[in-house]
Amino acid sequence: MKTLRVELGDNSYPIVVGAKLLDQVGEMLTPHIKSKKVLIVSDAFVSARYMPAIQQSLETAGLDISTVEVPTGEESKSLAQFSRIQDSLVANQLDRGSTLIALGGGVVGDLGGFAAAVYMRGIPFVQIPTTLQAQVDASVGGKTAINHPKGKNLIGAFHQPKLVLIDVGTLETLSQRDIRAGLIEVIKMGVIRDQALFEMVEENLDAILNLESATLIEMISCACINKAEIVAKDEKESGLRMVLNYGHTFGHALEALTHYNRYRHGEAVSIGMNCAAQLAKNLGMFSETDFQRQGVLLRRAKLPLTFPPDITPEALCDAMYLDKKTLGGKLRLILPTRIGEVVVRDDIDDRHVLEAISQCF
Numbered sequence: 524m525k526t527l528r529v530e531l532g533d534n535s536y537p538i539v540v541g542a543k544l545l546d547q548v549g550e551m552l553t554p555h556i557k558s559k560k561v562l563i564v565s566d567a568f569v570s571a572r573y574m575p576a577i578q579q580s581l582e583t584a585g586l587d588i589s590t591v592e593v594p595t596g597e598e599s600k601s602l603a604q605f606s607r608i609q610d611s612l613v614a615n616q617l618d619r620g621s622t623l624i625a626l627g628g629g630v631v632g633d634l635g636g637f638a639a640a641v642y643m644r645g646i647p648f649v650q651i652p653t654t655l656q657a658q659v660d661a662s663v664g665g666k667t668a669i670n671h672p673k674g675k676n677l678i679g680a681f682h683q684p685k686l687v688l689i690d691v692g693t694l695e696t697l698s699q700r701d702i703r704a705g706l707i708e709v710i711k712m713g714v715i716r717d718q719a720l721f722e723m724v725e726e727n728l729d730a731i732l733n734l735e736s737a738t739l740i741e742m743i744s745c746a747c748i749n750k751a752e753i754v755a756k757d758e759k760e761s762g763l764r765m766v767l768n769y770g771h772t773f774g775h776a777l778e779a780l781t782h783y784n785r786y787r788h789g790e791a792v793s794i795g796m797n798c799a800a801q802l803a804k805n806l807g808m809f810s811e812t813d814f815q816r817q818g819v820l821l822r823r824a825k826l827p828l829t830f831p832p833d834i835t836p837e838a839l840c841d842a843m844y845l846d847k848k849t850l851g852g853k854l855r856l857i858l859p860t861r862i863g864e865v866v867v868r869d870d871i872d873d874r875h876v877l878e879a880i881s882q883c884f
């Protein structure tokens with residue numbers, strides 16, 4: 524078991540990464556909470572599989588528990604589900620010192636986190652992420668949100684959790700496709716700032732995909748430490764945190780063009796990272812060797828590298844301008860200079876962007 528700390532002054536909190544943590548949630552939580560009332564938000568799948576153990580552990584610790592179950596899937600990041608959670612918080616008389624626990628993937632984390640951020644202007648919040656995506660990315664950093672019909676994550680708030688509990692055992696029920704898609708955020712972290720983490724994934728890919736606990740704990744801790752360091756320097760995303768968007772401007776555009784139902788987020792980001800790396804290589808910023816090295820790892824992880832034939836480079840480029848990460852109408856791109864370092868550029872001509880996209884079909 525490893526314990527890390529996200530250093531954010533008064534908002535600092537621990538992240539505990541280990542195996543078989545779910546049975547100990549009660550005792551691990553008690554030191555971090557003020558009142559006995561707890562609301563657990565989860566989705567239908569995760570709730571059926573993991574809620575009983577957690578409920579038992581919380582009851583043994585003497586906590587007063589209520590639960591809200593939302594349907595699985597991105598559609599639950601909605602005002603309707605948000606409202607249901609508020610109703611439950613009110614009905615069960617949770618007060619300012621009560622805790623909301625989000626048990627599930629990034630959807631439940633974002634939705635539950637946002638509900639906790641605004642109920643009584645903010646109540647304590649604990650994350651128990653159960654997908655690799657959520658364990659290495661969504662649960663760290665305090666971004667919470669729901670979707671608007673016109674766009675993803677348009678309604679949200681920054682709200683840091685009091686505690687994040689990561690049990691790698693929960694990954695055993697996740698599909699290989701979701702494991703691979705979550706792994707992209709780790710590989711991304713390696714490319715943007717941690718060559719050793721990138722090498723660790725290269726060397727241990729089989730153990731990771733076979734879900735060997737010790738390797739997973741090491742890798743997830745390392746990814747979380749990196750994200751925590753970035754968040755500590757830029758809690759509200761005013762600058763440095765932008766680097767986390769490596770591959771994402773292309774990836775978000777692809778997800779939007781394919782109506783969010785063809786690719787996992789991580790798969791779209793994988794194609795986006797390949798395209799950003801291609802662009803950096805074309806501009807003479809990124810070596811052929813490093814470009815190939817990233818490509819080889821993505822292929823070994825069975826992640827896609829190329830855009831689908833039914834979209835055009837022009838449509839993708841247009842969709843990139845609609846991403847909310849553009850600044851004053853300019854595309855902001857995160858481009859690698861070597862494995863372990865990226866730069867933020869907003870001066871790249873569309874001609875070059877289009878050329879790189881065209882090379883990735």
Ligand SMILES: NC(=O)c1ccc[n+]([C@@H]2O[C@H](COP(=O)([O-])OP(=O)(O)OC[C@H]3O[C@@H](n4cnc5c(N)ncnc54)[C@H](O)[C@@H]3O)[C@@H](O)[C@H]2O)c1
Nearest residue numbers: 568595628629630631653654656657660661666693696697
């Ligand atoms: N807040 C942030 O910083 C941040 C960062 C990245 C992504 N996100 C958000 O995260 C969401 C995506 O997260 P996600 O990929 O975890 O999606 P998700 O929460 O929808 O989970 C994916 C699927 O896996 C299932 N699942 C969850 N845990 C499982 C387990 N242990 N075993 C088997 N199945 C399990 C879920 O029921 C769901 O069907 C998006 O809404 C995205 O916007 C947020």
Ligand SMILES: [Zn+2]
Nearest residue numbers: 708771788792
């Ligand atoms: Zn991502």
